[in-house]
Amino acid sequence: MHQVLYDSRGGNTKKVADAIAGELGVTAVDVKAASLGPGDGVLFLGSGCYGGKPGEAMVKFIEANDLRGRRVALFGTSGGGAGNEVKGMEAAVKGKGAEVIGRYFCKGQMALFFSRGHPNPADIDAARTFAREMAGLESVTVV
């Protein structure tokens, strides 16, 4: 079974997590209340970007778990959309033995105006496609 865990202070990353989980028929769970499930599916981990890094709760979760043999798909949102939160999670999960099978990141509205409206419907559609590709429900798009 696939697992979708998120660290989202403002709700943007939760929107992406809910879209991914909905596509897979599971429920996204706040990483603060989560425990690692069985390793038969893809583990989706997502976070907002805070000071160039993923959230503390996500970092703690990764540090607390043995991810050897796990297939992990990472996602994130940030004001600038550069994906530094995903890079940070990638280094952390690899340090715990995970195999990173893919990444998705998009902009997330910051304060009142910066990246306003993100994640927008196109961002959410792209997240759904990412979910299907990672779960092997759709062939991977070559770009």
Ligand SMILES: Cc1cc2nc3c(=O)[nH]c(=O)nc-3n(C[C@H](O)[C@H](O)[C@H](O)COP(=O)(O)O)c2cc1C
């Ligand atoms: C305390 C704080 C620090 C942030 N630092 C960054 C940053 O370093 N780079 C960036 O691109 N966005 C930054 N942002 C913007 C968030 O990453 C962006 O709004 C993201 O979508 C938040 O996700 P969330 O709504 O799931 O918490 C920051 C936002 C907050 C609240």
